[in-house]
Amino acid sequence: MKRIHDDPSGAGRAVSVRGLVKHYGETKALDGVDLDVREGTVMGVLGPNGAGKTTLVRILSTLITPDAGRATVAGYDVMGQPRQLRRVIGLTGQYASVDEKLPGWENLYLIGRLLDLSRKEARSRADELLERFSLTEAARRPAGTYSGGMRRRLDLAASMIGRPAVLFLDEPTTGLDPRTRNEVWDEVQRMVGDGVTVLLTTQYMEEAEQLATELTVVDRGKVIAGGGIEELKAKVGGRTLRVRPADPLHLRPLAAFLDELGITGLASTTVDAERGAVLVPILSDEQLTAVVGAVTARGITLASITTELPSLDEVFLSLTGHRASAPQDATPADTREEAAV
């Protein structure tokens, strides 16, 4: 990563990680990770299953201790000052960390009391957060009866009780359907708007783009790339334009036409015959506009035109030359089964 310099004070940095190592037997969950998150920003940690993302979050939230290396959160050392550190963080684990037998309100009240709020404060904080996360109507129902999205919102609300300075979100939308995923994204963005520093892990480039200002790509316990979202997108080849002509017979002529067009910097197209679309890698909005303009001018009727972000797999391919360690886990969120029970 670029922003690494040896300033031991960690000023301006909400999270600072140096040379973090955690081995489980032969498995190197973390193998020397460096990472910085500036205050008020959202750091996305992108990587496949088994890359070490969850291990990182668990170390930063003091659930496990590293074998080597150093990490501070809000200036507190994860090893030396765990008690102080726990007061300033919020954690939403990969699996909803709410008590399913307790009603939503009781879940939040409990966390409030455990965070040393007075009964009165804990009560009003629970009411306030249920309202904010649109759960007021379900307040008295056991969390076990909630839908996946409601449970995740309750989980986020629970993480916010103590008004944390740093929030850890471990795969906040894994297992959610697209609509629910969008709801969770909205909530996370609102929290960021409140000035919380967020470190989130994800397997999806799309999620990282939606939420993160900066990105760290990890694989097999190592950081393989890092930087601003735009910077990384440029590195991995930006978006792909999926152009679907109304008449399937136009598919190959359209591809040939775009290849011969000569738009500056435009890479060659590929044909996805199965789904009747031409795929055009684009690097800028100008290229997107040029392609659409040319197709329109040519008079080809289109059924649809969409832009796609590179998949985790494609990101990995272009960054490392090999596929993600666990390619089967790089499928989009909406095709995954509900993992959070």
Add this chain to the structure above:
Amino acid sequence: MSAHPSTTATLDQAPPAAPSAAAVTPDARISLRGHLRHTGALVRRNLLWIRQDPESMFDAVLFPVVFTLLFVYVFGGSIGQSLGGGQQAYVQYVVPGLMAMMGMNMAQGVGTGFNQDFNSGVMDRFRSLPIGRGSVLFAKIAVELLRMLFATVVLLVVALLVGFDITDWGGLLASVGLSAVFGSALMWVFLTLGVIMKSAQSVQAMGFLVLMPLQFGSSIFAPTQSMPGWLQGFTDYNPLSSLADTARGLMVGGPVAHDLWVTLAWSVALTAVMAPVAIHKFRTKS
């Protein structure tokens, strides 16, 4: 647990960003009051579980009823004869034993429920909060002791219905107290199992395997005089024998002092060894 005026009024002046600042000493150690508050909040959680799922109280109700009726009516006649009475003599013998068993029976369940918590993400959240690690365990024990008291009351009602004659009510209270002390000592053992074992089922199976021979290889259900010598060697040192004999002495009369000290020594030793182990395992579980 209902709301009465807060005992943490000083917190109200704390700035919103650090609502807890007043509750911590400068090095962020948790005060005794903090520990009590956390344990109280977690006790409330476990009591709400019971309200949400009243069936979880079934064992506390059924166990004393079934065991009392089973032992009194199936074995009561024949064992009673050897005691020089009849069924009634056996009632006087077995009820204090069953009373003594309540604590340990609840102990068995505590590990199972605790293990289930780990398989959801709830424990992760608790462990990422600034609370004493022991609070979660203390709360669990407090609720199980309440369940034990409930089961004891049920047992007492059934025992009186089958003709149990209490000669010493003070002794009864003392023996319930002793059962609770021994039971909570045993709970630390099962909490440790609950932390280190992978599934709730294995915790349950383990509890059964350990407690079954201990319970039957003791003087709880039958006098040990008729047992073979090698078994008597075991039952004499089995703390459950001491516990049962103490309860008997306290409730229907007889020598108490020696067995009482043995039982207390076991309780203290188990707690002193297993409580730190359980808390340590809980703290370091990854």
